Amino acid sequence: MIQAIAFYLFAAIVLISGAMTISSRNPVHSVLWLILAFFNAAGLMVLVGAEFIAMLLVIVYVGAVAVLFLFVVMMLDIDFAELRAGFVRYFGIGLVLAVALVAEILIGVGAWSAGGIDLARRAAPTDHVVPNIVQIGNLLYTRYLFIFEGAGLVLLVAMIGAIVLTHRERSGARYQNIARQNARRPQDATRNMRPEIGQGVQL
Amino acid sequence: MDYAANLAMTLPELVLAVGAIALMLVAAWGGPASTKAVSWAAVAVLAGALVALTGPASGGGDAFYGLYRADAFAGFAKVLIYIASAVAILLAPTFFKRTAGADLRPEYPVLILLSACGMGMMVSAGDLLTLYVGLELQSLAAYVLASFMRQDTRSAEAGLKYFVLGALASGILLYGISLVYGFTGSTLFDEIAGAFAATPLTGDTRSLGLLFGLVFVFAGLAFKISAVPFHMWTPDVYEGAPTPVTAFFASAPKVAAIALAVRVAVEAMGPAEVQWRQIVIFASLASILLGAVAAIGQQNIKRLLAYSSINNVGFALIGLAAGTPEGVASVMTYMTIYLAMTLGSFLVVLQMRDADGQPLETIASLAGLSRTRPGLAAALAIFMFSLAGIPPLFGFYAKFAVFYAAVQAGLFPLAVIGVVFSVIGAYYYLRLVKTMYFDEPTGTFDEGDKLEGGLIAVAAVFVSPLGYLAIPALSAWTLAAAASLF
Numbered sequence: 001m002i003q004a005i006a007f008y009l010f011a012a013i014v015l016i017s018g019a020m021t022i023s024s025r026n027p028v029h030s031v032l033w034l035i036l037a038f039f040n041a042a043g044l045m046v047l048v049g050a051e052f053i054a055m056l057l058v059i060v061y062v063g064a065v066a067v068l069f070l071f072v073v074m075m076l077d078i079d080f081a082e083l084r085a086g087f088v089r090y091f092g093i094g095l096v097l098a099v100a101l102v103a104e105i106l107i108g109v110g111a112w113s114a115g116g117i118d119l120a121r122r123a124a125p126t127d128h129v130v131p132n133i134v135q136i137g138n139l140l141y142t143r144y145l146f147i148f149e150g151a152g153l154v155l156l157v158a159m160i161g162a163i164v165l166t167h168r169e170r171s172g173a174r175y176q177n178i179a180r181q182n183a184r185r186p187q188d189a190t191r192n193m194r195p196e197i198g199q200g201v202q203l
Numbered sequence: 204m205d206y207a208a209n210l211a212m213t214l215p216e217l218v219l220a221v222g223a224i225a226l227m228l229v230a231a232w233g234g235p236a237s238t239k240a241v242s243w244a245a246v247a248v249l250a251g252a253l254v255a256l257t258g259p260a261s262g263g264g265d266a267f268y269g270l271y272r273a274d275a276f277a278g279f280a281k282v283l284i285y286i287a288s289a290v291a292i293l294l295a296p297t298f299f300k301r302t303a304g305a306d307l308r309p310e311y312p313v314l315i316l317l318s319a320c321g322m323g324m325m326v327s328a329g330d331l332l333t334l335y336v337g338l339e340l341q342s343l344a345a346y347v348l349a350s351f352m353r354q355d356t357r358s359a360e361a362g363l364k365y366f367v368l369g370a371l372a373s374g375i376l377l378y379g380i381s382l383v384y385g386f387t388g389s390t391l392f393d394e395i396a397g398a399f400a401a402t403p404l405t406g407d408t409r410s411l412g413l414l415f416g417l418v419f420v421f422a423g424l425a426f427k428i429s430a431v432p433f434h435m436w437t438p439d440v441y442e443g444a445p446t447p448v449t450a451f452f453a454s455a456p457k458v459a460a461i462a463l464a465v466r467v468a469v470e471a472m473g474p475a476e477v478q479w480r481q482i483v484i485f486a487s488l489a490s491i492l493l494g495a496v497a498a499i500g501q502q503n504i505k506r507l508l509a510y511s512s513i514n515n516v517g518f519a520l521i522g523l524a525a526g527t528p529e530g531v532a533s534v535m536t537y538m539t540i541y542l543a544m545t546l547g548s549f550l551v552v553l554q555m556r557d558a559d560g561q562p563l564e565t566i567a568s569l570a571g572l573s574r575t576r577p578g579l580a581a582a583l584a585i586f587m588f589s590l591a592g593i594p595p596l597f598g599f600y601a602k603f604a605v606f607y608a609a610v611q612a613g614l615f616p617l618a619v620i621g622v623v624f625s626v627i628g629a630y631y632y633l634r635l636v637k638t639m640y641f642d643e644p645t646g647t648f649d650e651g652d653k654l655e656g657g658l659i660a661v662a663a664v665f666v667s668p669l670g671y672l673a674i675p676a677l678s679a680w681t682l683a684a685a686a687s688l689f
């Protein structure tokens with residue numbers, strides 16, 4: 001019972017926030033609705049027992065991708081009114097794409113009800129007792145350890161590459177020298193003056 | 204099998220990865236001043252990896268649940284890869300010192316080390332995942348190296364082009380891998396081979412998916428070895444990248460990718476030999492023909508050598524098409540000799556500088572080299588005659604070996620067409636020799652570097668008829684390497 005309530009709650013919010021994402025006038029609001037949709041999709045994943053995917057959804061999509069979207073939307077000065085002005089012009093292409101998508105969905109449902117393709121064997125047998133985070137961790141750090149470390153090296157190369165290709169010493173930049181700041185004494189930095197009245201200050 | 208035994212088998216990669224990380228720290232704190240020290244240390248790390256190959260790393264069997272395969276084939280390919288990587292590090296300093304507006308930074312040897320580590324993973328792959336991660340490690344470092352001279356627009360263009368097309372190829376390869384995984388249920392080469400053997404490849408619903416996967420995997424691999432029709436990136440990238448990097452691209456990654464293709468074809472998809480043989484034969488003949496014809500009109504010597512490398516990959520694939528242990532052995536023989544010829548040619552190209560020390564890249568600037576620098580001209584002539592496959596030189600033996608393997612496997616027409624096409628290729632190699640020996644000198648050449656001169660001499664002696672003395676050892680070694688795949 002509680003699962004059914006949770007499912008309908010999450011599913012309804014996903015649908016509503018999805019609709020709001022594409023219909024709201026303000027692009028910042030769109031991204032916020034999208035984040036809400038991601039959160040509720042994560043809830044749906046928890047319901048089907050895929051808690052690892054749920055966490056990925058929250059960490060990767062909400063934490064990184066959606067926030068990145070938000071920054072891009074806020075930083076780029078996009079005139080959305082102008083983008084919408086082409087609606088009539090692109091209506092034909094949009095219609096064709098929509099028809100193609102609907103056809104694909106229909107074919108997909110048809111194929112699904114006809115039964116799946118006979119694969120050689122079940123690729124990843126699942127055990128419902130062990131949580132899937134434990135299962136993935138088990139595989140990742142034992143069986144696939146070598147590749148996991150290799151992927152780490154790939155990321156290291158990406159980092160080195162980004163720095164090699166973009167980092168340069170700026171000649172005119174003024175960097176903070178903390179040691180020099182700390183070594184500076186009050187008597188070097190301040191001077192006591194007793195200016196004569198009406199004579200002004202000489203610096 | 205305990206953990207230490209697994210690590211012992213992957214020792215060359217461990218040496219390279221740990222060495223690269225340590226040298227990266229030195230580079231980060233030492234800055235550009237540490238370039239020379241880091242370069243020599245990187246060569247020492249590569250030598251250390253070579254020493255590590257003598258242990259269980261070349262013949263220990265499977266490590267990490269079959270993900271990694273330490274056999275004689277991988278050992279042989281790694282020897283070639285590490286030597287070529289070390290040469291690529293050694294020939295960089297003179298080039299960057301003399302080229303205006305480009306400084307060699309210590310990240311160059313570090314990236315080559317990481318790339319070599321990736322290549323080691325590629326040739327030792329026993330699983331599609333290892334294959335992919337190794338390939339990406341190698342490629343990602345290569346993209347950065349291609350645009351290493353970031354002030355130079357051609358170098359930046361080469362890097363960008365290589366990156367975009369390389370990403371496309373990785374996508375194609377991954378799509379193929381996902382299909383193969385979906386239809387066989389495993390990413391392990393042995394189990395894939397089992398599934399291919401168990402599935403009749405005609406008239407079964409599963410066979411179509413398997414064949415699609417096979418075709419996409421081979422398309423992705425063909426891009427990485429720059430075989431026609433996936434060669435388009437090669438001339439542009441080779442021309443734009445700094446010359447030492449081009450020399451690297453034409454040598455070590457090419458050996459690694461060919462070795463990888465051989466391993467995938469034989470170990471993972473061996474039972475589907477009839478299917479992939481068509482692909483390999485087409486790619487081979489198309490590469491030989493296009494590499495020969497398109498090179499004729501080139502004015503830039505780096506572009507010419509790019510087409511030459513496409514042409515040579517075609518010849519190496521003839522050995523793979525044979526699909527026998529002798530065929531695989533001939534591929535490895537071919538790559539060994541190709542490595543010496545190509546590195547030698549690029550070393551000569553690196554010596555071509557005008558009186559101000561700026562690099563020259565046009566073929567016309569080679570005019571009269573025989574009178575200004577006779578030794579250099581003789582060396583380049585040896586490399587060119589050898590690349591053309593003219594008999595007394597060692598390049599002839601390389602071509603002979605692959606053609607012989609093809610004939611032994613009953614692919615007589617393939618061998619005949621290959622021989623005919625190789626005559627077309629001879630034309631542009633000989634044109635280069637003609638420019639050097641019979642044209643009037645147009646300018647003066649700068650004096651060369653001692654270390655590079657020595658490397659040229661070593662390569663020239665290996666490629667000269669003296670190289671035939673190495674045949675007994677080379678054929679025994681390549682046959683042992685090939686036997687470990689079957």
